[in-house]
Amino acid sequence: MKKLTMPLAILAAVAALTACGGQPSADAVTSDDVPDLTDLTQADADGSAAAAQVGDPATLLAAAEKEGEQVRGDVGGVLKFIKEATSRAPDAHGENVQGQQFARWDITDPSTGNKVHIIAIRTAPDRVRLVIQGENGDGLSLPLLTGVFVKKAPHVGGGRFHLSFDNISSLFSPAGTGHTGSLHFLFANARPDLHGRRVLYVNVDDIANPSGPKNFAADLVRLVGVGGRFRSIYAADFVPQVPGDEALGMRVAWKDGLGGRADVVIASLAQQKVLAVAHECWDNGGLRTAYKQVPQSADDPDAGDVSNCSDLADATIDQAAVQQNGAQDSDPDLDNALDSDGANSVSDADASDDSVPDVSP
Amino acid sequence: VTHWYRALLAALLVTTTGSAASAFERARSESGAPEHFANVDVDTSPLTIAIDTRSLTSAERDAVMRAAATWAEASCAKLRFTLAATDTAVAPKGSAPIVIARGTLTNATFAAHTDVIAERDGMIMSATITLDEKRKFTTTADVAADAFDLESVVLHELGHALGLAHPIALNVPRAVVMKAGTKPGVKLRKLDADDVAGVCAIYSR
Numbered sequence: 001m002k003k004l005t006m007p008l009a010i011l012a013a014v015a016a017l018t019a020c021g022g023q024p025s026a027d028a029v030t031s032d033d034v035p036d037l038t039d040l041t042q043a044d045a046d047g048s049a050a051a052a053q054v055g056d057p058a059t060l061l062a063a064a065e066k067e068g069e070q071v072r073g074d075v076g077g078v079l080k081f082i083k084e085a086t087s088r089a090p091d092a093h094g095e096n097v098q099g100q101q102f103a104r105w106d107i108t109d110p111s112t113g114n115k116v117h118i119i120a121i122r123t124a125p126d127r128v129r130l131v132i133q134g135e136n137g138d139g140l141s142l143p144l145l146t147g148v149f150v151k152k153a154p155h156v157g158g159g160r161f162h163l164s165f166d167n168i169s170s171l172f173s174p175a176g177t178g179h180t181g182s183l184h185f186l187f188a189n190a191r192p193d194l195h196g197r198r199v200l201y202v203n204v205d206d207i208a209n210p211s212g213p214k215n216f217a218a219d220l221v222r223l224v225g226v227g228g229r230f231r232s233i234y235a236a237d238f239v240p241q242v243p244g245d246e247a248l249g250m251r252v253a254w255k256d257g258l259g260g261r262a263d264v265v266i267a268s269l270a271q272q273k274v275l276a277v278a279h280e281c282w283d284n285g286g287l288r289t290a291y292k293q294v295p296q297s298a299d300d301p302d303a304g305d306v307s308n309c310s311d312l313a314d315a316t317i318d319q320a321a322v323q324q325n326g327a328q329d330s331d332p333d334l335d336n337a338l339d340s341d342g343a344n345s346v347s348d349a350d351a352s353d354d355s356v357p358d359v360s361p
Numbered sequence: 362v363t364h365w366y367r368a369l370l371a372a373l374l375v376t377t378t379g380s381a382a383s384a385f386e387r388a389r390s391e392s393g394a395p396e397h398f399a400n401v402d403v404d405t406s407p408l409t410i411a412i413d414t415r416s417l418t419s420a421e422r423d424a425v426m427r428a429a430a431t432w433a434e435a436s437c438a439k440l441r442f443t444l445a446a447t448d449t450a451v452a453p454k455g456s457a458p459i460v461i462a463r464g465t466l467t468n469a470t471f472a473a474h475t476d477v478i479a480e481r482d483g484m485i486m487s488a489t490i491t492l493d494e495k496r497k498f499t500t501t502a503d504v505a506a507d508a509f510d511l512e513s514v515v516l517h518e519l520g521h522a523l524g525l526a527h528p529i530a531l532n533v534p535r536a537v538v539m540k541a542g543t544k545p546g547v548k549l550r551k552l553d554a555d556d557v558a559g560v561c562a563i564y565s566r
């Protein structure tokens with residue numbers, strides 16, 4: 001899946017546009033009403049990506065970083081675009097006929113005629129509905145992103161957003177290219193100690209090279225100043241020689257300045273059995289300190305003790321608990337944050353409401 | 362999402378299914394485009410390598426060019442390398458498509474590093490390979506246990522310069538040049554079939 005970034009020309013056009021004047025009212029929608037998810041979408045520096053690192057670099061760490069990079073590209077690209085595009089005064093703002101405060105930012109790519117309208121409308125004192133409406137040079141107009149931001153303070157709070165790959169591809173990708181499906185994400189970043197996000201890719205496929213719709217889910221929790229954890233589940237027919245779909249579950253946990261661990265389980269959904277398990281520990285430099293795999297591998301031999309690397313024994317997968325929960329691997333801390341920061345208060349219907357808001361002053 | 366997961370899974374399942382899978386991984390630009398040098402041709406447009414003659418000895422420069430020749434031997438790829446004029450003592454960054462020099466690496470776990478400058482569309486503008494000046498490198502046929510084989514390290518780094526990343530699959534054979542990690546005393550001067558598949562995916566004839 002390609003990273004989702006708006007054309008540079010559109011971003012450049014933002015700077016060239018002239019802002020509307022006027023003094024905003026106390027409850028006016030401003031750039032403060034747009035979430036800033038920098039620490040949940042910005043890539044950590046990975047200096048080892050093109051280096052000859054001395055030792056055995058941690059493979060599962062690299063895989064997790066690759067996955068994080070993908071999600072950051074898709075979610076972070078959109079959020080960064082919104083943040084940059086709304087950092088200036090809106091092109092239109094005021095109160096609509098329903099008495100709701102709104103703001104609208106218009107961005108045009110002069111080279112293609114493509115347009116993007118970011119519309120923010122206050123539906124409650126602490127709640128802003130966001131819609132990004134795209135329009136291509138042929139005049140076709142479709143919603144690209146919908147959702148609700150529950151603001152606890154400027155730029156922080158909770159929220160739930162849906163991004164349509166179908167509509168992005170229909171509007172801006174050359175015919176026969178792009179992706180189908182959608183991306184759904186929830187976030188919580190109001191607490192000082194814990195920021196988190198949950199991402200779901202639903203029925204995503206490559207239009208040019210279709211291989212069947214795929215579903216993927218990933219949770220990221222950042223324990224501010226302490227470390228973090230990441231868990232994901234992905235189901236698809238990855239391996240043709242194994243009948244049916246396979247599911248891959250991954251858990252990664254790390255402590256800042258110390259190291260981390262990863263645990264991976266691969267199971268055949270058709271055969272209802274675990275195919276392989278791998279555990280890996282690494283030090284602060286990203287070098288493997290212990291590894292265990294079932295079945296064993298000659299190229300990645302078992303070595304060291306994977307039971308309590310970096311004092312993260314409780315971060316491994318509790319298979320009994322997972323089975324008791326019907327194969328769900330939840331993160332109670334993230335669930336609590338999504339509750340307290342308001343993300344879980346946004347219904348699926350509200351998050352996916354793609355009607356164009358009335359912004360008639 | 363699909364691509365790297367497939368690689369991760371397929372490799373882990375080799376021991377289960379007995380069938381190998383491609384592990385090579387292409388480096389990508391900030392916009393996700395696969396990185397590559399443009400307009401490379403074996404006959405008309407070879408890639409020029411500039412070697413810092415101040416920090417690399419003649420024997421080391423020969424080892425660098427042997428490593429380059431090893432990549433060019435991949436018959437399915439349209440690669441050829443030429444050595445830039447070496448009458449200047451220092452080859453500055455960007456003075457040729459590929460520049461190699463000794464220098465300071467801030468990460469204490471690195472023996473070498475390749476800094477690739479690429480456009481958003483993936484086109485590589487320049488690649489600078491830095492060999493850690495604090496490390497002991499050798500070019501001899503027998504590699505001492507406390508020294509890094511310069512030809513092996515440069516072979517790996519040239520793979521990055523050409524647009525390859527480390528495979529992220531599990532259980533990648535140790536014979537794969539682009540597998541992450543290096544150790545002193547180890548000699549790996551030939552490409553694995555997976556390395557060849559990778560470079561040919563970028564520069565196929």
